[in-house]
Structure formats: structure tokens, C-alpha cells
Amino acid sequence: MNFMASKQPENSLLGPEADSQRTLYPYVTGTSVVALKYKDGILMAADMGGSYGSTLRYKSVERIKPIGKHSLLGASGEISDFQEILRYLDELILYDNMWDDGNSLGPKEVHNYLTRVMYNRRNKFNPLWNSLVLGGVKNGQKYLGTVSMIGVNFEDNHVATGFGNHLARPILRQEWHENLSYEDGVRLLEKCMRVLLYRDRSAINKLQIAKITEEGTTISQPYSLKTYWEFSAFANPAQGAVGTW
């Protein structure tokens, strides 16, 4: 009998029992999110796939959500952790609204709050397994930032998560410029999403594009991109790279 045993509350993360509760690997995951600043605000795109390992198990997962009046949050990685983050933010926005004064949390504030959350979880070796994209407009100021599961955060004119980092950002670096029109912005995002669709195994051809401006948020209905599979390179893939399969 252990007379000196310290009493832990059931939900504490200290002690041996708690190790089985820490996040070790993700289960149901979303793939890339791509976003850019355009003339009137932010455009963000993400497909609606939730993969269970290599199986494309869920095909109607909304990975972009509005936060408060001024922000949009897109997430890749573990879907259940994304849902947890949405609960945290829901509470945050609720308390912000309850003050009922002229002030409200803007995208910059939400981004920094998320950075604190992600970094603190990482420090406890219990990360929220997500890469987040936070975009918004407040008082005419456009804001676009990203936070990773280890708390790395930065702002930029265009951001992407996951495979998007490797496939979408080079395109954006070439073709993004200030004051893109809405149509050009969508076209650019679709170009990135198309490349991801061809090359990312966890991407599905069902996506949503979200827009946020000073007036508010719109998240499009799900739609598909036109694809072309008759490229000669696809027909004879090993031609330029002997030994590949």
C-alpha cells in the first residue's frame, strides 16, 4: 500500500496512465490547404478529403471554417484535433463577444492565440497534430498567417500546408502579385489545387474555396476541378526516367 501516493485528478496528464493519452500519430488526416491575399481580402482553398492512413475514407470533410467576424481557419492534419481547436476558438470568440464593447478579436489576435496553444501543447509532448492557416481582414487590413504543430508561425502573402509547401508555393512565388482580382486569385488557387490533385495521393477532386473580405466570409459549395490525364508523360511515365516505376 502506498501511503504517500499523490492524488491525481482523473484527467491529469501526469503519471504513467497519462502516457497512453498523448498524441503519438494522427489517424484521420486532411491534406494541403493553400491560401493567398488578393485585392479585397483572402482566398483559401482545401479539398474535402479525410484520409484514414492510405484509405480515402471521408469525402465531405469541411476543412475551412469561419472564426468570429473577421477570420477564416483552414487546417490540415488530424481532423479530431482540428475539431478541438474549433471548440477552443468558439469559446474564445464567445467570451470576446460577451464583453459587448466596441472591440473584437481580429485575425492577428486569433493567429497569435493559436500559436500559443500549439506551442504550449508541443512543449508538453502532446501536440495538436495540425498545420493551420489563418486568414482575415479587419479595418481594411488583410492578414494571412500559418502555424504548424510545433508552433512555428509566420505571416506571408501566400501560404500552404503539407504537400502544398512543395507543390503550390513555387507556383505562388512565380505568379502571385499584389492586388490580384478575385477571378485571378481563384484561377491561381485552382492551378495549385490541380497540381496537388495530380501529384498528392491523399488529395481528392472535391474542393471548397473560401473568401473573406471586410464585408464577410463566403465558403463555396463543393466542386471538382477539370483534369486531363492524356498527357504523353502520363502515358509513358518511365520514358524520361529509366528504372522508375
Added chain:
Amino acid sequence: MFRNQYDTDVTTWSPAGRLFQVEYAMEAVKQGSAAIGLRSKTHIVLGCVNKANSELSSHQKKIFKVDDHIGVAIAGLTADGRVLSRYMRNECINYSFTYESPLPVGRLVVQLADKAQVCTQRSWKRPYGVGLLVAGLDESGAHLYYNCPSGNYFEYQAFAIGSRSQAAKTYLERRFESFTDASRDDLVKDALMAIRETLQGETLKSSVCTIAVVGVGEPFHILDQATVQQMIDAFEIVGEQEGPAAAGQEASAEPEPEQGGAAAGEGVAPMDI
């Protein structure tokens, strides 16, 4: 106020529905040396009278910077004021760290008021004996609030607290309509004039007062003695001419000869009265 059988502790109501201990705490504010605040659309100026206990000691610090966009002037128990300033600084810095954004003044003031209210409802505590004039910039503009030991807070265009603050309030009431669109320098001048009212005849020198400013593009800072003295000198001369015209109230006739005397001491010709 007289002693009565309902004033021993803060958790006792009087039959008239008063909490005497809270009112006594507000008395402590009235006994402290004066502090005034006034605001325009873009700037807020805080000023206070600094009375040193003796010539040998230094002045009490009554104006505190809470953050780049918030400052506070206190009247009453300065120790209590210091503790509350530390609380305010803490809240501001925590908010800044989490949200990378300045804490809205309106929210800080409510938190402060709630903190003061707690002390009016616990038998083992006493109310804070200090009144705070909180000046700060928000998304929604420039604000000046007064926080009371009772846990109440009010927003003001201009206000004065502490001893002889009534004289300053009278001055401010006369002039407040011009504050909204006043320039920063005119606001400081009005603050100095208001402080002069509370001195009731004593010479206004930068060594007896402290002025602090916060505004759009101007983080909260206390003006240094030399600058304040310059501003006093700048309007003191004008003040002499305005003397008979301005303040038809009690303080007018008295300060005039004194100002003449003080001015003479600074190398200006004595007035021919």
C-alpha cells in the same frame, strides 16, 4: 461623516442601504493630493500635484505607465495604487503576449472594477483606498476612465480627483467642450491650468506637478521637468493678461499678484497694479 454602528466592517449594510466602509475608502481618495485627466479625440493628458513630505524627501510617484497605450494617475493610498498598477501591467503584458495586440482600455477598466468590487464583499478584505484615472487608446479612440474604490467606473471627457479637485473640476467644466478637437499642446496647457486651480494660490512650477501624455502615434510617457516648465512659462505670461478676464470665481483675484511676483523672480517686469 460620523461614526455609527454600521461602519465597523465592509460586509455590514446600514439601514439606509449604505456600505460605510466603502464610503470611507472613497474619503481616502478625497484626502489624497489632486490628479486630473482630460482627453481630446486623439490624446489624453494626465496631471497630478506632487507634494513631498519635506524638502529632504522625494516626491511620491502618482502616475504610472501601464503599457504603451495606457497610463494611470492615482489619488489616495499610493501603496494601494502601486499594487493595482502592477496588476494592470500584468494584465496588459499577458494579453500582449497571447494576442500580440494591445489590451483594449475598456476591458482593463472593467477587470479593475471587478477586482475592486471583490474587496467590498469579503469580510476579510478591505476596499482599495485609491481612485484611479485610467487614460488609454483603443480601437475605438481615446478614453479616460475613473475607477472608484466602490468598484464603479465611469468614462469622462475630463475629471479631477483628490483634495481641492473641485476647483479643477470647475475649470474643466467651463472648458470641456473645447477639448474634443483641441490640439495636444492645448490639452497639456488646459491640464496645467486645471492643476493650478487646485494649488489655490501657490505658484505653479514643474517641481510640484507631473504631466503625462498618451495619444495616437505617441506612446504613454511622462513629460520631463524642463518641458513642463517651458509650457508653464509659455502660458503663465499669457495667463497674467488673461487673469482679470478669466475665472470670475474665487481663485482669480488671489493668484494674480502672486503670478506677478513669480514672474518678476524669473526676470519679467513687475505688473503696474
